[in-house]
Amino acid sequence: MKNLAADVRTAGRELAAADGEARSAALERMADALVARSAELLAANALDVAAAGEAVREGRMTEALAARLPLSEGKLRDLSDGLRALAAMGDPLHRLLRRTQLGDGLVLEQRTVPMGTLLVIFESRPDALVQVAALAVRSGNGLLLKGGKEAAYSNRALHAVLAGALAPLPSAALGLVEGRADVDALLKLDGLVDLVIPRGSNALVRHVQENTRIPVLGHADGVCHVFVDADADPERALAVVLDSKLDYPAACNAMETLLVHEGYPHADALIAGLRDAGVRLRGGPSAAARWGLPPVEDFHTEYSDTEASVALVPDVDAAIAHIHRFGSGHTEAIVTRDTSVAERFLARVDSASVFHDCSTRFADGFRYGLGAEVGISTSRIHARGPVGVEGLLTTRWTLRGGGHTVGAVKRGEWSFDHSDLL
Amino acid sequence: MKNLAADVRTAGRELAAADGEARSAALERMADALVARSAELLAANALDVAAAGEAVREGRMTEALAARLPLSEGKLRDLSDGLRALAAMGDPLHRLLRRTQLGDGLVLEQRTVPMGTLLVIFESRPDALVQVAALAVRSGNGLLLKGGKEAAYSNRALHAVLAGALAPLPSAALGLVEGRADVDALLKLDGLVDLVIPRGSNALVRHVQENTRIPVLGHADGVCHVFVDADADPERALAVVLDSKLDYPAACNAMETLLVHEGYPHADALIAGLRDAGVRLRGGPSAAARWGLPPVEDFHTEYSDTEASVALVPDVDAAIAHIHRFGSGHTEAIVTRDTSVAERFLARVDSASVFHDCSTRFADGFRYGLGAEVGISTSRIHARGPVGVEGLLTTRWTLRGGGHTVGAVKRGEWSFDHSDLL
Secondary structure, three states: OHHHHHHHHHHHHHHHHOOHHHHHHHHHHHHHHHHHOHHHHHHHHHHHHHHHHHHHHOOOOOHHHHHOOOOOHHHHHHHHHHHHHHHHOOOOOOOEEEEEEEEOOEEEEEEEEEOOEEEEEEOOOOHHHHHHHHHHHHHOOEEEEEOOHHHHHHHHHHHHHHHHHHOOOOHHHEEEOOOOOOHHHHOOOEOOEOEEEEEOOHHHHHHHHHOOOOOEOOOOOOOEEEEEOOOOOHHHHHHHHHHHHHOOOOOOOOEEEEEEEOOOOOHHHHHHHHHHOOOEEEEOHHHHHHHOOOEOOOOOOOOOOOEEEEEEEOOHHHHHHHHHHHOOOOEEEEEOOOHHHHHHHHHHOOOOEEEEEEOHHHOOOOOOOOOOOOEEEOOOOOOOEEEOHHHHEEEEEEEEEEEEOHHHHHOOOOOOOOEEOO | OHHHHHHHHHHHHHHHHOOHHHHHHHHHHHHHHHHHOHHHHHHHHHHHHHHHHHHHHOOOOOHHHHHOOOOOHHHHHHHHHHHHHHHHOOOOOOOEEEEEEEEOOEEEEEEEEEOOEEEEEEOOOOHHHHHHHHHHHHHOOEEEEEOOHHHHHHHHHHHHHHHHHHOOOOHHHEEEOOOOOOHHHHOOOEOOEOEEEEEOOHHHHHHHHHOOOOOEOOOOOOOEEEEEOOOOOHHHHHHHHHHHHHOOOOOOOOEEEEEEEOOOOOHHHHHHHHHHOOOEEEEOHHHHHHHOOOEOOOOOOOOOOOEEEEEEEOOHHHHHHHHHHHOOOOEEEEEOOOHHHHHHHHHHOOOOEEEEEEOHHHOOOOOOOOOOOOEEEOOOOOOOEEEOHHHHEEEEEEEEEEEEOHHHHHOOOOOOOOEEOO
């Protein structure tokens, strides 16, 4: 596995050294191959789907997991379109971030470069392999792919098709970890892997976070809050709360806890609206008493379902304190007509995304206009919130001189200039 | 210790919520206090210096460590000037990085915000406490300070003076970890600390890196290379190599390994120049044979002294391969008149800083014009190379709407616009 990782790093360096057009052309070839070789891909996928069906019948696999396995002509076409969109996107590499003249004939530049080697660990969905491989090629990173054994045939076929289409760029830049190599062994490859991206259940993400010293991009929890202030517009409040909870209840950016200002005059209607829409509510002490709700067991809970916690709070600062105590730093929203209260909330809530008068469901790379989404990060390091291709990049400094030495500065022969040339 | 960390986080949030001018004024008060209370600070420092003297005599402390302890009126004045320079610097917080219209009346912004809570672990030099506290205030971060016991009196006195001068900003934002609380317990505070910055020996940095899941800013090794190409200007080559090795041999950006092209016609003069300057050389097999050098034991060695490894290489690609195999990704330089060779080296060497025709010693935050240096990072995550105040920041997204929901987009009532408003 160390050899595979070393090969991926070497090949990744070649990918990074290739120009943006060569990487765009490779993405086009990958897009073509997905469609041209769809029969072969679907045949491999059918083997996984059949095995999963048996596993579900025998109680060895959940239906939810099995439901994520199937590919189809339509899905492959969508994936192919996604690859073409990335091919058409401007090259994110070698972007000039800073150019400073340090002295006469001594010019410093800082430019974007790939991170190096990514390790992506994903469960079930074989389409994740395609998306991640495409992002790696666009960003010039080497990639180690580790999929679940439930999708082994699909992953092997997709990998063969995509890596083959990379040529003349080095196909070794996309490495598939096969067989029984377990995740924990991969997580020990610090020094050979620069970033791990777990794509799957909260349990997987948490396991990765707790068992590696490689930086992890992602989030385990999405305990998102909506705070309805005393001065909220009742129609907006109901619309934002319903959308935040119900647009896709299992999403990480769905509302889990509704905070209601004690003085909000339309609180009863809001609760009734949620109940009418089929949301099962649990209350903190005063909310439970007021609306006859079962008690909240733990305000940290991510229901990922048509269920939510409700708490009454005396003011915006109490709402912020609740969020800081129980939230996961993902996405929170306030609904209010009072702009000073809204701005206090926006300024003080310490989460990756903080919204006013709109649904938490907007926290998403595509909706933010990032072009592609690598994941959503609740860490404060490197990238925070929805992460696009730039989350797979780092920077590098170059300095071009004419025999310049620090000794000459110390001897007073010249002094630093630091004029900005950008 | 968890309580202290929680208090630092809460107070740090107040610091972040204060405006830039309030944090500048606090830095001015801290600068004043260092000078006004110098007698008290020097008296405390004298206790540490006396104890260190005894420890050196008894062989319990190295002279190098003891030499880093003393403060003086002059040093305090310099530190005070540094604080005033940071006070005068523009506020790095709330800088607008992106403003996108997602739809009519729905505007996304991305701005810089503080990381949260920093943990700085430092050895000996009490002046590090002042520099780090100043950077924390400038960047609006809470700070947990953990100094060595050899500087306990100095650290306590400096901390009291600086935290006191913070008021009316919350002095709890600067927390000093005292007593026997050991470093390993601090390193387990993930969730309460967002970034660890070890400031001290390679052994300290490596220990921190290997014993925490909190992100670490820093580098353990600085195995920097200079490659003298066949077409190097001999005068420049000698000047760059001598400066890279001798300007400050113990620095992390000093040259440890000299790579010489086999066809470089002035190689003998270069080696003679290094010997004349007092550099002890060790050679790889062919260099050792050619110049009668003792063998290199390990090309990973960071001598941190007037000593260096030398290897002969057949071409620039072999030089790059050597660097990737043995380097630490810190700083490498090439000397050559051939710009295509230089550009190949600059494009392909995968280190934080890569130079042409200038000394590796330029890899430094002040020399790069970053205003202040938090450290030099050889990690690829978050910040790479010399890191200024911006290395202590992350970003946050805000979205201001008018009752917008994702459901409305799905129903076709409006569609994403994504026009750039910056």
